[in-house]
Ligand SMILES: Nc1ncnc2c1ncn2[C@@H]1O[C@H](COP(=O)(O)OP(=O)(O)OP(=O)(O)O)[C@@H](O)[C@H]1O
């Protein structure tokens with residue numbers, strides 16, 4: 463369907479599978495929780511699901527949950543009447559009312575405070591809003607799509623995110639794989655963005671030498687599609703009409719490619735404290751296995767003796 467394939471470039475097996483799920487979701491009214499690293503395309507998916515469903519001709523309203531201070535959350539979501547608080551100089555429709563009949567996109571939903579989570583949950587359960595300073599409640603029909611790059615399930619176990627809200631939002635989960643987990647999409651995305659930016663900047667598109675393409679395919683793309691998009695634009699601007707070889711690629715792409723570079727862990731440029739990391743992982747395994755040492759050892763793929771030795775080393779025994 464055009465709404466998906468023209469907006470969401472990529473046909474790797476992994477990505478095609480996610481697009482198929484999104485297509486199924488788009489035909490329903492179910493709440494969706496989109497998870498994925500920063501820059502993987504969560505917002506793109508939310509827009510495509512809206513554009514492809516029965517609410518397409520109605521509003522798509524984005525709420526950046528990370529940007530709303532706690533004191534303003536009710537006013538922002540539910541709106542207010544003139545005089546409801548100091549500075550309320552007129553009636554203001556909130557985001558939820560603005561999305562009536564359409565889709566409410568709750569971006570970075572994992573950043574909501576517990577207080578804000580409670581208010582949102584109340585709305586999701588009642589489907590009703592009461593603007594601040596108003597005595598009337600109003601029924602609103604919105605489809606909610608939420609997105610986060612946090613592990614919300616972990617946040618629920620840590621009691622930073624309400625479990626009841628989590629299940630309300632996560633009726634259907636949609637996990638967008640990181641770009642390094644779908645390297646077959648890299649070339650198509652590169653060509654797509656190169657064309658887009660050449661048109662936008664009114665220049666002839668550069669081409670990429672095979673070695674440069676190979677290098678790009680091997681990069682780990684910590685910033686995912688956003689990083690690739692920015693790089694494509696930079697190359698269009700700096701090397702119009704030229705052939706880009708490895709030497710023209712920016713330094714961060716220059717790090718040598720490790721064979722089979724599907725890393726378990728990406729070492730940050732700032733380095734890490736390996737001992738602290740090991741102690742932390744050991745602690746997590748013990749918590750997960752409810753203190754059972756054999757269970758923890760199994761989780762870590764080491765023998766019970768090795769586990770006991772390491773626990774002793776970090777005084778975790
Ligand atoms: N499959 C794709 N095809 C074309 N463009 C894409 C695709 N995925 C992402 N993009 C583009 O990459 C950029 C980042 O995507 P988007 O904003 O949707 O990511 P995100 O997951 O919401 O990131 P963040 O977590 O940082 O908010 C945008 O410019 C978007 O248009």
Ligand SMILES: [Mg+2]
Pocket residue numbers: 504505569
């Ligand atoms: Mg986003």
